[in-house]
Structures are given as structure tokens and as C-alpha cells.
Amino acid sequence: MKKKLIVIGIESSCDDTAVSIIKNRCVLSNVIIRQRIHKQYGGVVPEIASRLHEKYLILAVNKAISYASINKNQIDAVSFTLGPGLIGPLLVGASFAKSLSMGLKIPLLTVNHVQAHILAHFIQNANMNNTYPEFPFLCLMISGGHTLIVRVNDFFQMEILGSTLDDSVGDAFDKIARMLGLSYPGGPLLDHFSINGYSKKFRFSKPSVKGLNFSFSGLKSQVLQLVNKKLQKDSFFVKKNLSDLCASVQNIIAEMLLEKVLKATLKTGIFRVALAGGVSANNEIRRHFILFARKNKKWEIFLPKKEYATDNGAMIAITGLLKYEKKIFDSMNVTPYSKLKTF
Template sequence: MSVIILGIESSCDDTSAAVIKDGVLLSNVIANQAVHESYGGVVPELASRAHQQNILPVVHEALKRAGVKKEELSAIAFTRGPGLMGSLLVGVSFAKGFARSLNIPMIDVNHLAAHVLAHYIKEEGEESVQPQYPFLCLLVSGGNSQIILVKSYKEMEVLGQTIDDAAGEAIDKCSKVMGLGYPGGPIIDRLARQGNPKAYSFNKPHIPGLDYSFSGLKTSFLYSLRDWIKDDPDFIENHKNDLAASLEATVVDILMDKLRKAAKQYNINQVAVAGGVSANTGLRNAFHDHAKRYGWKIFIPKFGYTTDNAAMVAIVGYLKFQDKDFASIELPPYSRVTI
């Protein structure tokens, strides 16, 4: 009998639902929230209200596209955390009510682990090459920068992580300082393709071990801009491509330096990347470069699986379903937790 999992993701500002049947993705629907753009960041109260409006139509559309009736579902997987508490409550509450009405199990999913395990999503008609355990995963997003040793789908160890800002957060803040808008990541990426990555140099942190730090880079970028603008008030407008390219190159260099050390230290050549920043062109190019130089077998997610989506939640749900690892109806969401 087929195993059909409905995944629900509502950790931040994207409401998403996906259906996976026997490990193969049938649908993945995402409703974005444009309301936050004018605020330069996600407003938690507005996010939770938008989730309440979006969740029913998104789930309905996911089931419709998958050609699946709700009575055919085997279980409902949902993001339990980490994330914004108000947003999580909407998804968790809906999952509880829907699962109880259908009398089927619930499966709680760690949002960070879901990003890592997005590499196991299969699509119909496509050949899927998946990482073999153990492998390293660089998880980079607006809120996280971590190097993770993945021993199995349920056993992961964080080898290093940021001690302050995440890589995506630093890029967004530097973009904001330049007056480029929000979210900054895609804007910096686009401008960087037309700029010189060696035009400017910014401070790189000297953090022991495999941990990261990006606050110093952010400060160096801010102070450098301040000095350059004194001499040329139009400096940013006249040099934004080179600034974006140099900023991106610095962030990528910091990320890859620690990842190389981890791969050497643990003698692992299977290396994956995940999270929102994994959509960055410079970082993807660096992965391909390291595959050639160091013999890495690399795994880079499709663009649709880099940002928050329910397909990654559903695949974790499918894996946990095999072990009958179900959640209690009493489980509350959590805003902060590690893998």
C-alpha cells in the first residue's frame, strides 16, 4: 500500500504544502508574503495573519495538483520549529486539527534538518542522485550558518556554526546599508554577476575551530562605505556591482574555508549545501570549483528547494513514517532549537 504524506511548512513568511507518495514529490505549493517588503524584514504579526489566510487554499491546491484525496493521506508532517512562534502555531494547529479529523498520524519535523534532507526529494521521471551517509552539509540561510555532519536522516551533528550573524543575515544587512532593498540576497547575487569580486577587500574573521562569524565583515563593509562616501557621495551608485561582487566573494571565501577544513578533518568527500543562501550563484560556483580541485562529490539543491518549502518537510515525514516515528497531539511548537 502506498505511503502518502502531506507536508506543511509555516516557520517564517512562506505558507507551503506538499504531497509526497512513496518518496516521490507530487506537488509543492508555496504562497509568498509580499507585505513585508516595505518594512525591510519579516513582521511576525503580519506573517502569522497571512498564514491564517493562506493555509487552507495552499493545502487544497497541493492536494488538487497531486491528484490526491484527503482520505488517501497516510500522515501529516509539519514544521514544529525553529521559526517565528506565531507562524509556527498556525501550521501546527492546522496539522493537528486536520490529522485528528482524518484519524491519521502526525509527524513533527525540525526545519533545519528538513533543509539538509531536501537532497532526498525525488521527482517523477527524473534520475535522483542522493548523498550517501555520512556526508557534510553546509546549511546557510538568513538565520543559520552551520557545518553539519549527517550520519543518518535522524542523526546529525553540528561541527561548526556562526557565533553571531548568519551569512544571509550579513548579506541582507549590507544590501540594506547600500539602499538596495529587501531581501538583499537575490539583489546582491544579480549585481555581483556584473562586478569585479577583487575590486574591494573586507575584513575576514579569525575564529578558531569550525565556527563562523560575520559581524566583523558587516562592520568592515559599513565603515568602508562611510569613508568612501565622504569622498564621493555617489560612490554606492557608481560602484554597486563591484561592491556586491566583492561582498559576495568575501562571504563565499569565509564559508568555503571552514568547509574545506571540516572535509579534511573528517575525511569526507561527499559535501552538500542547503538553505536559502545555497541559491547564490557565487556559492554554487565555489562548490563546483571545489569538486574539481579536491575531488568532492557535491550535492546542490534545485532552486525550488533552497528557500522554505513543504517538499522538504514531506520527505522527512516520509522517512520518519518508515520508522513509525509519530508525534503526540500535545506537542507544542518551538521557536529555537538546534538540529
């Protein structure tokens, strides 16, 4: 009888200290400790994030083991985020994972953070429809650091078909939110205030970008110009129109993303489409893709449940488990990296 693998996943690429334990593909525990302090600085401060990871990691690991109702000696391997991300926080996670691996005398598995977001779809019941996407499929990977269209041929055979030429979609959301006087992180607040807004109230043009690439800098400029112009006439313009502004921004971004993915499906002939990354939790983006898939029967859409869309340890654990099954192990000499490497 095949042994049921138990893998612990450690995620520390930014400001969330996340640890998860999975058995086969089933999540036994998924602990996330959020660092709220960064809100007062308007963004993540790497030095503070690093110190808090040092403080929280042992607590998160102990909680994960307790919630999973296992003994630490039952863990078969340690997986952790090697990159991309903030170097300081990554180094803290890497050092902790290496120590845990040595202490328990179990294999070490490094994980590409972006790849892990995509492979979160292979956690048991991680999708809204509780099924796994078949290979090959296309994945729109959208987060605070990345905006990519990826062709996924196998667990570890992925090809980037398109990416952003400037800001990531998550960064664009945060910067536009700041223009509207909203605090950090701005993306979830835009989503919240857009609920009662009219998405056609303010019209923004889409950039002309060739191929499957994206650009969001022009949209930021349009929003800034609109806000500055209107504020000269009415100092309460943003306050009066906040919901409509948020809804209009979200609508145009959702349209931009959907149009590029549609182009990718026609180019590749692949109509299985998955969304991944923190911004895939955005309600307007999800709504656009769901409605389009309902009208286009060729499409199969895979949306992650929101707890597996934002940064979490489960996506690191499942990627580690899949690497373990293929006997892809790592040495203690691995070094974290900040920029996305090719898959």
C-alpha cells in the same frame, strides 16, 4: 507489495506559506504562497505573517491536493514544522496540521526545520546531479537564521560541528544589502547585482575564528566603514560601484564558507559535501563549491535545485515520510519552539 506512502508537508516557520504532497520520495505538488507585504517593512513582521498564514493555509492545502491529483482521504500522514522559527507563524501551522490530522484520522509528524533542509536531498531528483548523498556526509546549512556545518550520519543522526558566533550568513547578506540601499530581502538582490561586478574590486579581510565556527559581524563593519568613508568624498559612490560591491561581498563570504567546509572535510575524512538552506541558492556560493569540487576529485558535491533550497513544503513532507517509515509518530501535545534544538 509495500504501500506507497502519501504525506502532506506544511511549512509556516517564517513568511512563506508552503504545502507539498509527496508519494514515496516523488513530489506530487509543491505550493508556495509568498507574503510580499513584508518588503515595505524591511523585514518579516511576525504578527502580519501569522495572520496571512491563517488566510493562505487552507488555500495552499487545497491547491496542493488538486495539483497532486489525489483525494484528501488518500493522504497517510500530516507533517509540519515544529521549529525553529517565528512562534506565531509556527503556532498557526501547528494548529492547522493538528486539525487536519484529527479530521482525517491519520498520524501526525513533527519536523525540525533545519533538519528538513538537509533531508531535502532525499527527495527524488532534488539534487542537481539527481542522486542521493551516501552516509556519512557533511552539510553546509546556510539560511537567514542559521549557518552550520553538520555531520550527517543517518537520516536522524546529525551532529553540529560548527556554527556562527554572531549573525547567520543570510542575515549578514540582508544587513549589508541594506547598507547599499537595497530593499528586503537583500540577499537575492546582492546576488542579482553581482552578476556584472568585479569580485576583486574591494578587498575585505577574513575573521580569525578557531575551529569550524563562523563570524560575519566583522565583515559587516568593514563594509559599513568603507561605504561611509567613500560617501564622504562621493555621494554617488554606491550607485557607481554597486555591482562591484555586491560581487566583492559575495566573493569573500563564499571564500569563508568554502574554507571552513574544506577544514571540516580534512578533519573528518568525509569528502561528500552537501549544501542546504535558502542561501545555498546563491549563485556565487554555488560557483565556488562547484569549481573546487572539479579541481579536487575526492570531493562529491550535492547542490539542491533552487526550489528545494529555499523554504518549501516538500522538505517537510520528505522528513515526515522518513519518520513514518521509522514509525516515529507524535502526539497532539507537541508545542512549537523558536530556537534550534540539538538534533
